[in-house]
Amino acid sequence: MKIQSKQPRKQRKALFNFKNHNRSNLLSTRVADFVREEYGIKSLPIRVGDQVRVVKGEFKDFEGEVIEVTNDLRVQIKEVTFDKADGTQFHPTVHISKIVITKLEKEKKLDPWRAKIIDRKALYGFKEEGLISPKKGKKSEE
Secondary structure, eight states: OOOOOOOHHHHHHHHHTOOHHHHHHHTEEEBOHHHHHHHOOSEEEOOTTOEEEEOSSTTTTOEEEEEEEOTTSEEEETTOOEEOTTSOEEOOEEEGGGEEEEEOOSSSSOOHHHHHHHHHHHHHHSOOTTOBOTTTOSBOOO
């Protein structure tokens, strides 16, 4: 879905009115290099339970588990805490463009929806010999 306007208020409104099947594309973020080599993918929608590393911003080099994904493309990370003036701690949100997935959900196996995405992207993600080109539908000849 393409947002037509340049006005910030309309950009925000469109972001909040996205359908769920379009929102999962917005919530995709990069995966770390060693995960990329293991699964053959470059990006994946973020999920609660993923292990992530912050690569930019105030909380750079923090690693932890995602405890919440908010509607405004931000995540809360368990190990990232901030002290308020009254001494209590809270988990600030970090934008998904500033994080990298280092480990997928810690459960025994991936859910079928995510496994299907990984299988599809792994087939077309990297150009290796013998793989089918996604645009042409033929064997790639290099």
